[in-house]
Amino acid sequence: MYDYGSMEFVVWDPITGRERRIHDEVPDVYTNHAVLCAAGAGCDHSGCSGGPFLLACVGLQGKIIVKAYGCIYSSEAGAPSVDPTYLGYIHFDHHECDLEDQSAALVGGALHFFGNSGILRYDVLGGRRLSVIELPPANFLGSSTIVMTAENGGLGLATLDGHYIDQWSTETGPDGNARWAHLKFIDLEPLLPAGSLKTPALSGFAEDANVIFMSTDDGTFTITLKSMLARKVCEMGKLNPVFPYVSFYTAAACARGTLAPPVGTQ
Incomplete structure (x- = not known):
């Protein structure tokens, strides 16, 4: 969730009601988000609730020819773990592209965000690269x-x-x-x-x-x-x-x- 009053990302556990907040360093850039476990490769996710996590954020700016941005926030650092990644200008099949407000899919170490003119792929567990997959x-x-x-x-x-x-x-x-x-x-x-x-x-x-x-x-x-x-x-x-x-x-x-x-x- 996002608190527009304090400009903070809010990671909320609906079972316990616990909140973790991370300040948004670059407001109005990132529109889509996903939370990933940061407990390590051996975690089976059966008991990591309340543990360390990564917050992946992506956003698009522009029409037809757009700029794509991505950033990873760490719950332990409380700030971006890497500088915002700027992919550059991307062509989305001659259409304006908006990312849909829905869950991302984690496949092959990358998050995939669906847009009406393409899928934005964010390699969060590898080289932190952004790319576009055609529909x-x-x-x-x-x-x-x-x-x-x-x-x-x-x-x-x-x-x-x-x-x-x-x-x-x-x-x-x-x-x-x-x-x-x-x-x-x-x-x-x-x-x-x-x-x-x-x-x-x-x-x-x-x-x-x-x-x-x-x-x-x-x-x-x-x-x-x-x-x-x-x-x-x-x-x-x-x-x-x-x-x-x-x-x-x-x-x-x-x-x-x-x-x-x-x-x-x-």
């Missing part, structure tokens, strides 16, 4: 689109076209370069209750659970891609975007006070 063919975009992890572990996209979800993923072509490949169509009519497909929208993706969130006038649903099962998780409709959050009760987390003990335990 699939021109007729690809539906009424709403999300970036996600594909079934093959690569970068994926899902777009809503009528009552179908159209899935794409990247693969390595014969020339060794990555390219988009169509995966499948998902027909939503057999999955969702009758009448719930009025003005639907793809609103989020939970990576570890491999679940897509969809908001409709009838409420918010999850669609598990492996089992193709749909479930209503909220009566409120038009929740867009959805930012999934996962937390675990562990002995270590309870001992250090990060989480309160579950009900019924001493």
Whole structure:
């Protein structure tokens, strides 16, 4: 979250209510953000709640030919861990490019932020480079689109076209370069209750659970891609975007006070 009054990034744990604040050194530049665990490569993320983290920020400025910026903030340093990265002028397929307000996908050590004219890739765990990935063919975009992890572990996209979800993923072509490949169509009519497909929208993706969130006038649903099962998780409709959050009760987390003990335990 962002506190415009104090010009601070607010990293909030919805389970404990704990907040961590980092001052924004360059206001009005960064528009999209992602939080990454900084506990180390061996962390399985079952007990790192409240631990060190990195806040990755990106932003675009300009029309058609735009400037792209990226920066990494450290919770321990409280300031940018590197100077803001300026990629330079980028051409986004002859269109103005705006980054969508949705979760980024972490694939191959890089964060991927979806924009209406391309995907901004930020190599946060490597050389801290910014680059642009073109979208699939021109007729690809539906009424709403999300970036996600594909079934093959690569970068994926899902777009809503009528009552179908159209899935794409990247693969390595014969020339060794990555390219988009169509995966499948998902027909939503057999999955969702009758009448719930009025003005639907793809609103989020939970990576570890491999679940897509969809908001409709009838409420918010999850669609598990492996089992193709749909479930209503909220009566409120038009929740867009959805930012999934996962937390675990562990002995270590309870001992250090990060989480309160579950009900019924001493």
